[in-house]
Amino acid sequence: MATTTSEFIAQxxxxxxxxxxxxxxYGALLVVDHQQTVTHVSQNIGELWRGRVGDFxxxxxxxxxxxxLAQLSQxxxxxxxxxxxxxxxxxxxxxxxxxxxMLIELMPTRRDERLRSAxxxxxxxxxxxxxxxDYQTQLVDYIRxxxxxxxxxxxxFLPTGDGEVLAEAKRADIEGSYLQLRFPASDIPQIAxxxxxxxxxxxxxxxxxxxxxxxxxxxxxxxxxxxxxxxxVSPVHLHYLRNMEVSASVSWPIKGADDLLALISxxxxxxxxxxxxxxxxxxxxxxxxxxxxxxxxxxxRIRLHDHLQAKFNHFHNRxxxxxxxxxYWDDVSQWLLEEFDCDGVVLRTEHQQLTAGVExxxxxxxxxxxxxxxxxxxxxxxxxxxxxxxxxxxxxAAGVAVLLNAPAPKQEVAFFAVREAHMYEVAWxxxxxxxxxxxxxxxxxSPRRSFEKWVEKRMAHSKxxxxxxxxxxxxxxxxxxxF
Numbered sequence: 001m002a003t004t005t006s007e008f009i010a011q012x013x014x015x016x017x018x019x020x021x022x023x024x025x026y027g028a029l030l031v032v033d034h035q036q037t038v039t040h041v042s043q044n045i046g047e048l049w050r051g052r053v054g055d056f057x058x059x060x061x062x063x064x065x066x067x068x069l070a071q072l073s074q075x076x077x078x079x080x081x082x083x084x085x086x087x088x089x090x091x092x093x094x095x096x097x098x099x100x101x102m103l104i105e106l107m108p109t110r111r112d113e114r115l116r117s118a119x120x121x122x123x124x125x126x127x128x129x130x131x132x133x134d135y136q137t138q139l140v141d142y143i144r145x146x147x148x149x150x151x152x153x154x155x156x157f158l159p160t161g162d163g164e165v166l167a168e169a170k171r172a173d174i175e176g177s178y179l180q181l182r183f184p185a186s187d188i189p190q191i192a193x194x195x196x197x198x199x200x201x202x203x204x205x206x207x208x209x210x211x212x213x214x215x216x217x218x219x220x221x222x223x224x225x226x227x228x229x230x231x232x233v234s235p236v237h238l239h240y241l242r243n244m245e246v247s248a249s250v251s252w253p254i255k256g257a258d259d260l261l262a263l264i265s266x267x268x269x270x271x272x273x274x275x276x277x278x279x280x281x282x283x284x285x286x287x288x289x290x291x292x293x294x295x296x297x298x299x300x301r302i303r304l305h306d307h308l309q310a311k312f313n314h315f316h317n318r319x320x321x322x323x324x325x326x327x328y329w330d331d332v333s334q335w336l337l338e339e340f341d342c343d344g345v346v347l348r349t350e351h352q353q354l355t356a357g358v359e360x361x362x363x364x365x366x367x368x369x370x371x372x373x374x375x376x377x378x379x380x381x382x383x384x385x386x387x388x389x390x391x392x393x394x395x396x397a398a399g400v401a402v403l404l405n406a407p408a409p410k411q412e413v414a415f416f417a418v419r420e421a422h423m424y425e426v427a428w429x430x431x432x433x434x435x436x437x438x439x440x441x442x443x444x445x446s447p448r449r450s451f452e453k454w455v456e457k458r459m460a461h462s463k464x465x466x467x468x469x470x471x472x473x474x475x476x477x478x479x480x481x482x483f
Contacts, residue, residue, distance in 0.1 A: 097223070119284065139264070424461075
């Protein structure tokens with residue numbers, strides 16, 4: 001059992017969520033191969049539909065299923081009230097899995113509620129941070145209304161990996177608020193974040209229900225359930241939900257080009273399955289928001305590049321005029337201090353070192369360069385320098401943004417933006433350094449029980465670097481080549 005925060009995070013990251021070999025008991029699962037032979041079946045197949053596990057394994061898919069598979073013209077298709085089970089009709093969800101497998105998920109029929117598109121209710125583009133905030137608020141308000149959820153949150157991932165709730169809508173009788181609270185990166189491990197790229201949403205139907213095993217023709221053959229709607233939930237996450245007094249949830253991902261930017265997450269205080277039509281309705285709205293967000297962020301980056309290029313062109317022209325770099329360092333350094341909103345800048349080459357404002361100690365510079373070379377990094381950003389680079393002892397810098405621009409040490413050009421310590425407060429949803437509450441060997445390690453606001457006073461950190469810092473550093477490589 002994990003006994004430290006780092007061990008807890010490592011345990012979460014190593015959990016093979018897509019190879020759990022189990023599903024949520026809300027529905028049943030059949031897996032067939034490219035020859036439509038059943039390779040896996042969930043143990044509750046008879047409770048939901050008919051027969052026993054042995055009636056399916058290694059045999060051709062039932063004729064009702066093959067009839068539906070013949071209608072599959074896309075990677076996922078939903079059929080409403082298609083099969084009859086002992087407890088009523090069943091919806092069927094067909095999804096293309098990996099290695100030619102097909103996932104067939106059977107779930108109790110939900111209302112096939114078809115809602116009119118609400119896309120026209122929302123902005124088609126975003127022009128400012130204020131408009132972005134308004135869009136997020138409007139979106140969570142609408143989703144809470146249409147889903148009748150207890151609470152809906154817009155949860156954005158920060159550059160540190162932590163998350164922060166930027167917008168929240170909740171039922172009038174729900175106490176407490178998570179708005180503007182942060183949650184540690186370990187709450188949603190990277191392995192879980194990657195799975196959001198495989199489906200439109202992630203639904204958890206009952207956080208208190210025991211998962212159901214999926215049996216294969218071969219005992220050790222575990223199916224890849226990455227795309228499965230019914231994929232079982234990590235025991236740690238189930239404890240997390242119970243500690244939050246959440247019985248059911250659905251999350252929709254907000255995606256960047258190759259990373260997860262945010263989640264729109266709704267909570268119910270009782271077990272619940274949303275109508276498939278409602279899930280698709282919300283998914284349409286989320287996709288439109290996601291598109292508008294990407295367009296806005298792209299326009300921001302273009303404006304930033306144009307702004308930086310204009311500055312570079314100015315200094316480049318001065319250099320072409322025959323002016324030595326040192327003679328306009330005052331102008332360059334003043335611009336860099338303002339651009340990076342920092343307390344000091346250092347430019348270091350093989351032949352010279354130019355500084356302005358707060359200086360870095362030689363030992364600190366060497367420790368940073370050694371760390372970056374060992375890690376193979378061109379850019380390094382930290383707002384907690386002595387924590388992030390163990391070799392650094394005493395230094396005037398609390399945070400740095402560093403660019404190393406060299407194919408070899410003798411050609412090395414390095415830029416350092418330096419920030420001094422800046423005392424500020426961070427409001428967390430519960431203490432982030434207390435993930436373990438369970439001492440029962442039969443119960444998985446549990447996340448913290450309390451999610452009440454807990455304020456951390458950061459004393460040795462610098463002010464956090466913004467999301468554009470890395471872009472600025474990499475663009476700065478062009479200017480460094482002139483020195």
